[in-house]
Every structure is written in structure tokens, then in C-alpha cells.
Amino acid sequence: MTEFRHALRRLLRDRWTTLTAVLTVALGAGVSLAVFAAGYGLLLRPLPYDEGGRLHLLDVRVPASQLDDWRDSLRGFERLTSYAAEGMVVSGIGDPRQVRGAYVDGEFFDLLRTRPLAGRVLRSGDVAAAVVSERLARTVGRSSADLPGTSVVAGGAALTIVGVLP
Secondary structure, eight states, X not given: OHHHHXXXXXXXXXXHHXXXXXXXXXXXXXXXXXXXXXXXXXXXXXXXXTTGGGOOOOOOOOOGGGHHHHHXXXXXXXXXXXXXXEEEEEESSSSOEEEEEEEEOTTHHHHHTOOOSEEOOOOTTOOSEEEEEHHHHHHTXXXXXXXXXXXXXXXXXXXXXXXXXX
């Protein structure tokens, strides 16, 4: 107890050194926490899909007409789907707005085992169908249950919303 009192008196007497040491430790702890959080979020956290460790991305441009040929020839993969992201303007549900969207084939949501909040996901053979996010529904002030069956124009194409995803 005597040593503790002596250390406390010494710290109080030399306040600038004490303040510098405390700030250094605080900044070091904050930076360490930030680096760990970023590392966990980017490298360690599992993907938000069932069996996310089994998903692989092939960054290859394949014409849609050849996708079935790729499915038949790639034996190392259990399933194969396509995804092409782009910015597009959506109108028909509130004011027109720029969104980040994607063109996917009918197997995309089945492969990811995605369950809709309302309606259904795309199926093979769907033409002029779209699914939207719950965030877009909230942004336009509509409930998720009201959107399936609504007609919209997205990326210049007339589409019918068939489902809302989380």
C-alpha cells in the first residue's frame, strides 16, 4: 500500500508526464481496436449465406447464351449462377431514384438460399421480373408486403416486382 501511495504522489506531482502516458495508452488501445474491427469485418467474419465458405466467385464475362454450356463443362462446381451489377434508375414506386442493381439468373437466389420477406425470389424462366430490397421499400415509404405485383421501370426495362428481400 505504501508503494501505491508513493506512485500516486509521484504521478500527481508530474501531471504532464502522467497525461502523456494516459493519452498514449488510450490512443494505442483505440487504434488496436479499430484495426482488429476492420480485420474481423474484412477477413474473419463469415459471409451472411448458408455455407458461405463453399461459395466461390469466378470473375469471368460469359454471354448469357453460353451459361448453360459453362454449367455442363465446369465439373468442379456443384452449381453455377450469373451476376452482373450496375447502377440503374428505378421509377414507378415513388420518385425516380438511382440504385445499385444487378441482373441475375433464376438460380441465383436458390444457390444463396435466400428467403424473401414478401412474395418470392426469381425462378428459372422468369421474364421481366424483379426483386427489390427491404431498404428500397422503406426508402419509398411502402411496406414490403405491398410491393409484390407492382410494375416498375428499372434500367429502361418494364418489370414486375415479384418479391422483397431483406
